[in-house]
Amino acid sequence: MIATFVATGVDGLAFGLLLFTVAAGLTLIYGVMGILNLAHGSLYLAGAYLAAGMADGGLPALGLAVAAATLLGASGGVLLDHLTRPLTGDQGHLSQALVTMGLSLLAADACTTLFGAAPRPVPPPTVLDGSVHLGAMGYPVYRLAFIIVGAVVAVGLHWMLRHTTTGMTLRAVIADPRMAAATGIRPTRVRTGAFAVGGALATTGGVLGAPILGPAPGIDTTVLALSLVVVVIGGTGGVLTTLAAALLVGQVQTTGVLAAPLAAPFALFTVMVVVLVLAHRTSPQVRLR
Amino acid sequence: MSTSHLTRIRATAPTGPPRRIVGPAIWATAVAASAGLPWLVDGYTISLASNALILALLAASTHLVGIGGLPSFGQTAYLAAGGYTAALLAQAGTTGAAPHLAAGILAGVMLAVATAPVVLRTRGVIYLMITFAVGQLAAIAVAKSTLLGGDEGLTLPPMTVPGLGELRLDGHLYLCVLAVACPLLLAAGWITRTQVGLRWRAIADHEPRLAALGGRTTRDLLTAHLLAAGIAGAAGALLADAHRYIGPADLGMDVACAALLACAVGRGRLTATITAAVGIVAVRDLLGAVTSGHATALLGAVFVLVAYQHLLRRAPSRPAVAPPAGGRR
Numbered sequence: 129m130i131a132t133f134v135a136t137g138v139d140g141l142a143f144g145l146l147l148f149t150v151a152a153g154l155t156l157i158y159g160v161m162g163i164l165n166l167a168h169g170s171l172y173l174a175g176a177y178l179a180a181g182m183a184d185g186g187l188p189a190l191g192l193a194v195a196a197a198t199l200l201g202a203s204g205g206v207l208l209d210h211l212t213r214p215l216t217g218d219q220g221h222l223s224q225a226l227v228t229m230g231l232s233l234l235a236a237d238a239c240t241t242l243f244g245a246a247p248r249p250v251p252p253p254t255v256l257d258g259s260v261h262l263g264a265m266g267y268p269v270y271r272l273a274f275i276i277v278g279a280v281v282a283v284g285l286h287w288m289l290r291h292t293t294t295g296m297t298l299r300a301v302i303a304d305p306r307m308a309a310a311t312g313i314r315p316t317r318v319r320t321g322a323f324a325v326g327g328a329l330a331t332t333g334g335v336l337g338a339p340i341l342g343p344a345p346g347i348d349t350t351v352l353a354l355s356l357v358v359v360v361i362g363g364t365g366g367v368l369t370t371l372a373a374a375l376l377v378g379q380v381q382t383t384g385v386l387a388a389p390l391a392a393p394f395a396l397f398t399v400m401v402v403v404l405v406l407a408h409r410t411s412p413q414v415r416l417r
Numbered sequence: 418m419s420t421s422h423l424t425r426i427r428a429t430a431p432t433g434p435p436r437r438i439v440g441p442a443i444w445a446t447a448v449a450a451s452a453g454l455p456w457l458v459d460g461y462t463i464s465l466a467s468n469a470l471i472l473a474l475l476a477a478s479t480h481l482v483g484i485g486g487l488p489s490f491g492q493t494a495y496l497a498a499g500g501y502t503a504a505l506l507a508q509a510g511t512t513g514a515a516p517h518l519a520a521g522i523l524a525g526v527m528l529a530v531a532t533a534p535v536v537l538r539t540r541g542v543i544y545l546m547i548t549f550a551v552g553q554l555a556a557i558a559v560a561k562s563t564l565l566g567g568d569e570g571l572t573l574p575p576m577t578v579p580g581l582g583e584l585r586l587d588g589h590l591y592l593c594v595l596a597v598a599c600p601l602l603l604a605a606g607w608i609t610r611t612q613v614g615l616r617w618r619a620i621a622d623h624e625p626r627l628a629a630l631g632g633r634t635t636r637d638l639l640t641a642h643l644l645a646a647g648i649a650g651a652a653g654a655l656l657a658d659a660h661r662y663i664g665p666a667d668l669g670m671d672v673a674c675a676a677l678l679a680c681a682v683g684r685g686r687l688t689a690t691i692t693a694a695v696g697i698v699a700v701r702d703l704l705g706a707v708t709s710g711h712a713t714a715l716l717g718a719v720f721v722l723v724a725y726q727h728l729l730r731r732a733p734s735r736p737a738v739a740p741p742a743g744g745r746r
Contacts (some may be wrong), residue, residue, distance in 0.1 A: 131454060162540045166549070215724065222488055223724045226681060230720025231672060264625035349670045353553030356546050392738045395556055400547075401535050 135265040137379065142271040144378020145278025146340055148371050150334035150351055151358035152285055153326035155370050157205075158359065159302050159320040162221055163212055167228040168330050169352030170235035171204055175334020176343035178240060180248040183338075187253050190335070197331040200314070205327025209320045232348060240345050247344030268351045272341050277336060281329075286367040298322065357396055361403050444603075445687075455588030463587040466633055466670055467659045469698040470591075470598040476679035476694040477605045477670070481645040483680045484609060485619030485638050487536075488545045490677055491552030493668040494532070494647040495525035497559055499653025500663040504571040508656070512577045514584075514593060517654045520609055525650020529643050537638055540624070552673050560665040570664020590659045593612060597655055600625035601648055606687045608644065617641055618685075674720065675701065681723050 150172055157165045175197045182193040207226065214221040251257065252270035282285035289295035300308040301318045309315050336341075341347060354377060362373025377396060384392040455463055478492045499521030538546050559565045573585040576593075584590050608614050616637045619627045628634050657663040660746055675697050683690025700719070705712025 164546055195698060225542055225545055226724040227721055230717045230722075230724065233671070233713050233717030233720060235717075237717065238709055240713075247423075284593070346669075349553055350557065353550050353557070356550045357554070360543075360547055360550060385561070389530070390564070392561070394558060397532075397535075397551065400550070404535055404538055410613065 131265040132384065133383060135267060137381050138267055138275070139271060140379040140382035141375065142274045142278070142340060142378075143382055144375035145275060145282070146337040147351075147354055147358055147378055149278060149281055149337070150330050151355040151374055152281075152367065152370055153329035153333075154355050155359055155362075155366075156322050156329075157326040160298070161227075161319050162180070164221065164225040165205075165208060165228050165350065167208060167232040167235065168326075168355060169348035169350070170232040170239075170328035171201055171327050172337070172351045173239055173343055173348040174200060174204070174235070174336040175331035176250070176338040176341070176347065177243055177248070178331070179335040179338035180243070180250045180343050183250055183253070185251065185254045187255055190253050192226060193296055193335045194332055197335040198328045201328035201331030202324040203327075204331070205323035205325070206320055208327065210324040215318075227245075232352075236345065236348055239343075239348075243343065245345055247342060249289070250338035250342050252339040274340065275337060282367065282371050289367060299321035312376075357400060359402055424730065425564045432473075440688075445688045445689075448595075448599055449544070455591060460587040461473055463591045464659075465698060467587070467591045467655075468592045468702070469695040470594050470650050470674075471656050471659065471692040472675055472679070473691045473699055474598055474648055474655070475600060476683070476690050477602055477674040477677045477687060478645040478649040478652065479680045480683065480685075481605060481609070481648065482638070482641050484614070484621060484665055484685055485617035485641045485654050486540065486624070487548075487638065487641075488677065488680075489536075490550030490673050491536075491550070491647070492649045492676055493673045494555035495528055495649035496653035497555045497663075497668045498524040498528040498646075499650030500657040501565055501571065501653070502650075503654035503657040504573050504663050505565075507573040507576065508571065510576055512583075514576045514578050514597075514658060515597065517576065517658055518597060518651055521650045521654025521657075521692045522523040522647045525648075526643050528650075529646030532638055532641055537635055537642060549673070551651065552668070553670065554630070556665050556668040556670075559668065562597075566664065568665060570662055570666075571657075573661045573663075575661065576658040576745050582721065594655050597651065601651055602687070602691060605644075605648060613637060613640055639661065662697075666708065671716060676717060678716065681685060 150168065153171075154165060154168050157163055157168075178197050178200065179190075179193050182189055182196065209229070211231070212224040212227055215227065252268075256270040256273050259268045260272070261267075289299065297308070297313055297318060298321075300311070300313060301315050305315045308318075341351070358370060358373045358377050361376065362369040362371075376399065380392060380395050380399065384395050388395070418586055451466070454466055458466075475492055475496060478495070479489050482492075483488045502520045502524035503517035506517055511517075534552055536544060536551065539547055560568050565571060575585050576590075577583050578593060581589070584593060609617070616627065616632060616634075619632070620634050620637060624634050654662070656667060660667075676694070679690050679694040682693035682696075697716070697719075701717055702713040705715060708715065
């Protein structure tokens with residue numbers, strides 16, 4: 129019984145890190161210009177279908193798929209940036225959200241047309257297939273590998289934001305775009321960069337996450353909804369709180385379902401209530417410390 | 418405070434006599450035409466008309482919070498509460514239309530009481546974000562719940578109406594939906610013209626100012642939130658009874674999108690919102706069939722167009738310093 133919970137907990141860790149990869153991109157895009165990218169789930173789905181198309185069981189194919197996904201996500205992000213840029217004014221943010229929503233509906237239709245309505249299982253590379261036995265339970269190797277990759281992404285992002293010039297530029301633009309512009313930073317360029325990185329994170333998450341949460345119609349909405357929950361819960365603090373929120377949501381969605389199948393879906397909502405009420409927040413302000 | 422373009426005010430001030438006659442005349446004509454529909458068109462079109470009325474109710478629900486400046490993506494959660502409550506009641510043996518409706522409304526309002534502490538803390542895009550999460554969490558929750566039939570959903574026995582017995586024909590079901598939807602839509606239109614309705618519009622315009630004048634803005638928005646949830650709950654009960662089925666697909670993102678889109682097209686006018694909802698169902702289900710099932714893409718394209726059309730309409734008026742006559746602020 130305990131072994132089952134431990135195994136599910138490992139699953140939840142992998143799922144949480146997957147959500148982190150997607151939600152970090154969402155936070156980045158929201159943080160820089162306050163744009164709510166509702167097409168973020170579609171980027172994940174595109175990455176997952178890319179993995180389904182390119183996977184042949186070898187590691188080189190996976191590497192190629194990751195490279196292609198990075199390119200695809202970055203271009204998707206730049207495209208979104210250009211499409212949302214003209215929408216300014218006091219209702220600009222809402223219009224921007226509506227545009228990304230419309231694009232995600234178009235993308236969902238395109239995906240169903242191209243790849244059909246049936247879910248596509250994506251097997252992990254053969255090297256990472258199978259499971260390791262520790263004690264009574266077997267752990268899928270791919271999930272363990274994903275945990276390592278996810279942890280590297282988290283540490284890398286945190287380090288990038290805290291200790292590099294790029295990260296400082298980004299934080300400056302988030303804190304005060306006008307002052308940043310006065311010091312010679314070009315906020316529009318930073319904005320495009322944030323969109324590209326955010327998009328690339330989502331599609332890469334899709335490629336690497338495909339064996340865990342595979343491509344199917346509706347997955348875009350699920351990923352988007354869970355990522356939004358992560359952003360709402362982890363909003364104020366930056367990479368570390370986003371990570372904590374993602375791990376929490378990951379555990380609720382796996383261990384929580386195992387412990388209390390009926391209550392688990394409502395647990396996420398309860399967590400949102402508790403966090404928002406306790407923190408007495410009115411909005412998740414992204415500071416990316 | 419950012420205001421929503423769902424909330425553009427057209428004519429809130431008392432209008433002159435011609436309009437007072439024209440408005441109700443249009444309504445009366447529309448209702449008469451709707452009531453005559455079962456004798457004019459085939460069964461499939463009639464079931465689409467029922468869907469249109471249900472979406473119109475959901476759009477009216479989105480409209481009620483929308484004119485308070487809150488763009489909701491999650492009214493489907495309250496639709497789910499109402500629909501599943503009606504379905505469970507029907508399966509337990511209570512097949513009457515009236516108990517379903519009452520229970521549906523109550524369930525919607527009760528869920529809204531639970532969500533209020535979260536969603537009413539937020540405004541603007543963050544509100545959109547949280548309501549989206551709430552709506553989709555509801556869809557995920559029902560899809561996983563064995564009590565609520567999971568992915569399969571719940572099927573209902575035919576509903577009964579006192580004096581008429583079981584309703585099975587599409588035409589009868591449609592007339593029943595119409596009989597419930599009309600008073601609810603009229604009530605929604607009426608409440609937006611009362612004092613609290615004007616306060617909602619004031620909140621959308623400039624909440625801090627109204628708060629500074631002593632307005633209890635969150636309490637007013639709570640009223641809108643609860644009323645909207647009640648209407649969505651009623652829509653859910655009607656949906657379950659009209660389809661004799663409710664499932665996770667009825668709460669999908671496309672449904673939430675369609676309701677918000679109708680509001681965005683309506684721009685703060687309920688009649689326009691209802692017309693838009695009917696138009697969306699027509700485009701989605703009639704035109705979608707012609708384009709071999711690309712209804713989602715059509716919906717998405719309209720979404721993008723609406724967002725940019727708003728931009729095009731605003732752009733030339735920007736240099737003008739004077740506010741438009743009868744405008745805001």
